[in-house]
Amino acid sequence: MAWNEPGNKGQDPWGNGNKGGNDKGPPDLDEVFRNLSKRFGGKGNGSGGSVSGASLVIVLVIAVVVWGLSGxxxxxxxxxxxxxxxxxxxxxxxxxxxxxxxxxxxxxxxxVQTVRSIPASGSMLTADENVVLVQLDVQYRVSKAKDYLYSVVDADASLREATDSALRYVIGHNTMDDILTTGRDKIRRDTWDEIERIIKPYELGITVVDVNFLPARPPEEVKDAFDDAIAAQEDEQRFIREAEAYSRQLEPKVRGTVQRMDQQAIAYKQRVILEAKGKVARFEQLLPEYQDAPEVTRERMYFDTMQDVMSGTNKVLIDAKNSGNLMYLPLDKLMQNSQSNKSASAKSKPATPVMSVNSTTHNNSSMPLDGRPSRGERSSGRN
Known part of the structure; x- marks a missing residue:
């Protein structure tokens, strides 16, 4: 007989021997499942306990599936x-x-691929105690996602403050003329380096890609004067560039002229040397003849020289003492013959050897330096 059947006065195996006592024992599992089934809309009578347990398992399985899919x-x-x-x-x-x-x-x-930007601007004091309005735009990219999220509270705000601090530091160490004109690129690079130096200890996980230094403006009170100064400096740079271009254009021409002059000098040198050698050769050929018959050679050279000299003149000499009547002279024919003789002699004969004769007869007392016979010899020749 079971312990809980009517009429059984045995002891409750869970220690609940007295139903009227305070010790109720552990809860009934069937009752627990029935209560759960009621909460989920089930019926709590009969064999519904096993059904409600299966429903609970299904609910748990569905919850696990939903939890897994949500991940x-x-x-x-x-x-x-x-x-x-x-x-x-x-x-x-x-x-x-x-x-x-x-x-x-x-x-x-x-x-981590989008390039972001942070602007910075304001009125800042320069090294020469002037106030200038500057604008800067910093472009950056996230290089380390963990540091960007958790190294500081707000990495973008930290970079913005570092940019403003770096810009004021660089502007404060440069003059206003450099900021507005020629020193802009240097200021941009110095600001970039200063930003990287400031953010390095904080490990923001940010890499600065570029720094754009926008055109700075002077105060409105002196804006016109600074505009004139900027225009003058731009003109100066333009003139310098034009001079450099002209120099580059002129240099090849000058080099060509120098080379041409060198070549002409070399050619002239060679020509003079060859002419001197030719004169020396003619002198060497003429010297034995002169040594054999000096008078004949001297007279022959004189006649040749006078022919060469007089062939280029257009004057006609007439002895007025011996001829009492003026004869008609065909001057046009004489001029044509003179010119034809001159051209023919220039083509057929080499240069006159007067210089050679002078050089060979310099020590001869009987012949003057110009190669002409003395006055007495010319008079005896005419007689």
Missing amino acids: FYTVKEAEKGVALRFGEYIGEVDPGLQWKATFIDEVTPVN
Whole structure:
């Protein structure tokens, strides 16, 4: 007989020997399932206990499936995912379809390819105690997603403050003329270097891509004067460029002229040397003849020289003492013959050897330096 049948006065195996006592024992499992079934809309009588248990299992399975499906997510191509497990960093997630444990893991996507920009501007004091209005635009990209999210509270705000500080530092160490005119590129590079120096200890996970130094403006009170100064400096640079271009254009011509003059000098040198050698050769040929018959050779050379000299003149000499009547002279024929004789002699005969004769007869006392016979010899020749 079971312990709980009517009429059984045995002891309750759970220690509940007295129904009227305070010790009720452990709860009935069937009653627990019935209560759950009632809550989920089931009936709590008869064999509904087993049915309600199966329903609970189904509900739990559905919940697990929903929990598993809720963990799928996608990281875009330009992004990196930063994964945390119970708030602790566990790594970066690559682009693509991924899964995480919902309520356990947390993934924050960060765009690491988009180039972002932060502007900076304001009125700043220069090294020469002038006030200038400057504008700067910093372009950057996220290089480390974890540092960008968790190294500082707001990486963008930190970069903005670093940019403003670097810009004021660089502007304060340059003059206003450099800021407005020729020193703009140097200021841009110095500002870039100063920004990187400031943000390096904070490890913001940011890489500065470019720094654009926009045109600065002087105060409105002196704007016209500075515009004139800028225009003058631009004209100066333009003139310098034009002079350099002219120099580059003129240099090849000058070099060509120099080379041409060198070649002409070399040719002239060779020509003079060859002519001197030719004169020396003619002198060597003439010297034996002169030594054999000096008078005949001297007279022959005189006649040849006078022929060459007089052939180029257009004057006609007449002895007025011996001829009492003026005869008609065909001057035009004489001129034509003179010119034809001159051209023929220039083509057929070499240069006159007067210089050679002078050089050979310099020490001869009977012949003057010009190669002509003395006055007595010419008078005896005419007689």
